[in-house]
Amino acid sequence: MAAQTVAVPRRVASLNLASDEILADILPLSRLVAVTALVDQPGTSNAVGRIPKSIARFPKVDIERLIALNPDLVVVSEYTDADVLRALRQSGLQVHRMTGLDSLTGFRRALLDLGKAVGETAAAAKLAADFDARLGEVERLLKGAPRPRVLYWASGYTAGSKTAFDALITCGGGSNAAALAGISGITPLGAERAFGLDPDWLFIGSHTTTAKEIHEHPLLSRMRSVRAAHVVEMPTELLVALNHHAVKACEFMAGALHGEDPAR
Secondary structure (H helix, E strand, C coil), rough: CCCCCCCCCCCCCEHHHHCCCCCCCCCCCCEEEEHHHHHHHCCCCCCCCCCCCCCEECCCCCCHHHHCCCEEEEECCCCCCCHHHHHHHCCCCEEECCCCCCCCHHHHHHHHHHHHHHHCHHHHHHHHHHHHHHHHHHHHHHHHCCCEEEEECCCCCCCCCCHHHHHHHHHHEEEEHHHCCCCCCCCCHHHHHHHHHHHCEEECCCCCCCEEEHCCCHHHHHHHHHHHHEEEEEECCCCCCCCHHHHHHHHHHHHHHHHCCCCC
16 A cells, blocks of 8 residues: 655644744745744844744734634644643644753754654754754863853742753753752742852843842842852843754853853
């Protein structure tokens, strides 16, 4: 029996920023009918200015509006709300769900899976090869280097084990102070406990009020890392990249912690 040929989707709608950014790099934009409104936000998106204004933007999921666009494929992520997923499936729309978005291996696999789903396997493989090569160069430059303890802080929240930021810390040549303390996932972290973790470096998002909050806080301002000026404002679009752009976060972190710039 001859194998069935799977039709390549000609009209693709993206409902998460990770796929917005990937599709901007691998999909002919004539086949893209919708993206999230986040794709236009500097400091959040790695695809600012890449998506023509003629392509629909979705600040939030609107099933009726989406159906009117008549997409062949709707791309969501594992973080898409369960009620939204249910509504999409009940509508009869074809859905591709990106998963494994908490590790560099997961980002790579999700990239290749999405490339296959939209019929752009070669373009996705090319991005994956670049991702692999740049990660390999970071690893080469950091071989044998000490691993300072790094704490991510976002106005009372941190990222422990089993998070994308934990993977970035490891890739960038550090060790996650929160994970070492037994913290898992994105979780609240009080100032007293943050102070007690005594990280060598504190990473925060740029273009936020976090730096001001830390330096004005009676306890956080006394942290060893703060007094040593080891507070790094990381571009927020790199902090939230759940795809091939995460390699830029690894390169940034390697430069901040070890003075190495693999991208030069």
